[in-house]
Amino acid sequence: MSTFETHSNPAVVPPARKPGWTSIDFEAPGIQSDFARVPYSSDSSAYGWIPVPMICFNSGRGGPTALLTAGTHGDEYEGQIALRKLVCELKNCELRGRVIILPALNQPAVKAGRRNSPLDGGNLNRLFPGSLHGGPTAVIAHFVANELFPLADVVIDLHSGGTSLDYTPMALAYPGRDASEEESIRRLLKSFAAPYSATTGGSGGGNGTTLYAAAEQQGIPAITTELGGGPTLSKIGLAIAETGLRRVLRDYEIANLGNVFEAPHTSFMRFLDRDGDIYAPRDGLFEPFVKAGDKVTIGQKAGKIHRLDDALTPPVELTFEGSGIVAFTRFPTLTATGDALFGLMIEQEDHNP
Incomplete structure (x- = not known):
């Protein structure tokens, strides 16, 4: 009660x-x-x-x-x-x-x-x-x-x-x-x-x-x-x-x-904030290669942006410029220039027992 x-x-x-x-x-x-x-x-x-x-x-x-x-x-x-x-x-x-x-x-x-x-x-x-x-x-x-x-x-x-x-x-x-x-x-x-x-x-x-x-x-x-x-x-x-x-x-x-x-x-x-974030460089369809929680390394392919207006043009390839764990990815496939696509985080020492 x-x-x-x-x-x-x-x-x-x-x-x-x-x-x-x-x-x-x-x-x-x-x-x-x-x-x-x-x-x-x-x-x-x-x-x-x-x-x-x-x-x-x-x-x-x-x-x-x-x-x-x-x-x-x-x-x-x-x-x-x-x-x-x-x-x-x-x-x-x-x-x-x-x-x-x-x-x-x-x-x-x-x-x-x-x-x-x-x-x-x-x-x-x-x-x-x-x-x-x-x-x-x-x-x-x-x-x-x-x-x-x-x-x-x-x-x-x-x-x-x-x-x-x-x-x-x-x-x-x-x-x-x-x-x-x-x-x-x-x-x-x-x-x-x-x-x-x-x-x-x-x-x-x-x-x-x-x-x-x-x-x-x-x-x-x-x-x-x-x-x-x-x-x-x-x-x-x-x-x-x-x-x-x-x-x-x-x-x-x-x-x-x-x-x-x-x-x-x-x-x-x-x-890593802006050192690890990837933003959409153009409008298009977002194809991620990794998901939230995955570990990634510098130079690893992150995904592609497929153009909406020209199917003959190769998609824009996205590459990680940092190493760490993927904190977030963009959820919708349709994306616009400036949308946040990926964010990275790295482990830090837990100095308080």
């Missing part, structure tokens, strides 16, 4: 000077379910707001807070489903801390099944720490960075390759601003225990404008994931998300959900 009572207050008056608001009292014990309400004036609703689902589990006993998000990109499904399943488990679990869950963070993009918001074209994971003066996507980022980050002791933002990429399952994190933060982040990576754990500076995409980068800048241990690819669901990626979340909640003494395997080995990696 659950040790909590569920509360919801649909009659909410927005606080003054806050562009986003919720009825949830994060300090109150119990289970509360509501929305982060993000004002959005549209042709069909002059004074409407975007409902971003949010659930808070609070033991009322103090203890750490885990902030868990998914649906930052609407076409990435492993994290969205893992968090919905976790909500059902937490309803019947005795907590010692607090868990705040947003399983569809960019709700407009989730409903549309798109990476970016159909409302303003905003890529939520390129808009942190957010703004009060941008579109609704920037306001969602502002709400997370200013209202939720101050509550959190640990942050996990679950991603996958989405429509355009196929990723080998991994967790990623910024390295931390000092040795103490680095140790805290590596502890979180080891607890989640994806097959690969990569530290990154964000040069492959996002730089400091991602959710987990913004959390790091507030001194919060934060990781993100890549758990599959394509506009579908990876059973392997979903299982990694479920077990990783359970293990983190146990290891940080927030909740013990049972059926938690001890952390398997995670290989610490670093991305």
Whole structure:
């Protein structure tokens, strides 16, 4: 039986000077379910707001807070489903801390099944720490960075390759601003225990404008994931998300959900970024010779681009300029100049036992 009572207050008056608001009292014990309400004036609703689902589990006993998000990109499904399943488990679990869950963070993009918001074209994971003066996507980022980050002791933002990429399952994190933060982040990576754990500076995409980068800048241990690819669901990626979340909640003494395997080995990696990435040099049909997770060497043939407009012209051959493990490949066959086709990573020494 659950040790909590569920509360919801649909009659909410927005606080003054806050562009986003919720009825949830994060300090109150119990289970509360509501929305982060993000004002959005549209042709069909002059004074409407975007409902971003949010659930808070609070033991009322103090203890750490885990902030868990998914649906930052609407076409990435492993994290969205893992968090919905976790909500059902937490309803019947005795907590010692607090868990705040947003399983569809960019709700407009989730409903549309798109990476970016159909409302303003905003890529939520390129808009942190957010703004009060941008579109609704920037306001969602502002709400997370200013209202939720101050509550959190640990942050996990679950991603996958989405429509355009196929990723080998991994967790990623910024390295931390000092040795103490680095140790805290590596502890979180080891607890989640994806097959690969990569530290990154964000040069492959996002730089400091991602959710987990913004959390790091507030001194919060934060990781993100890549758990599959394509506009579908990876059973392997979903299982990694479920077990990783359970293990983190146990290891940080927030909740013990049972059926938690001890952390398997995670290989610490670093991305070669632009030194190892291959981008499409022209429009065409992409024929890869390797898949995500394969080991490759310098000079190895990576694939071909077949021209659409001239079948007599030989295809463009692609060659790896670095050695390592293929972190991702492009998922769709149809490609355009500048599309990311391959990314490489290499092993780094795990200097924290």
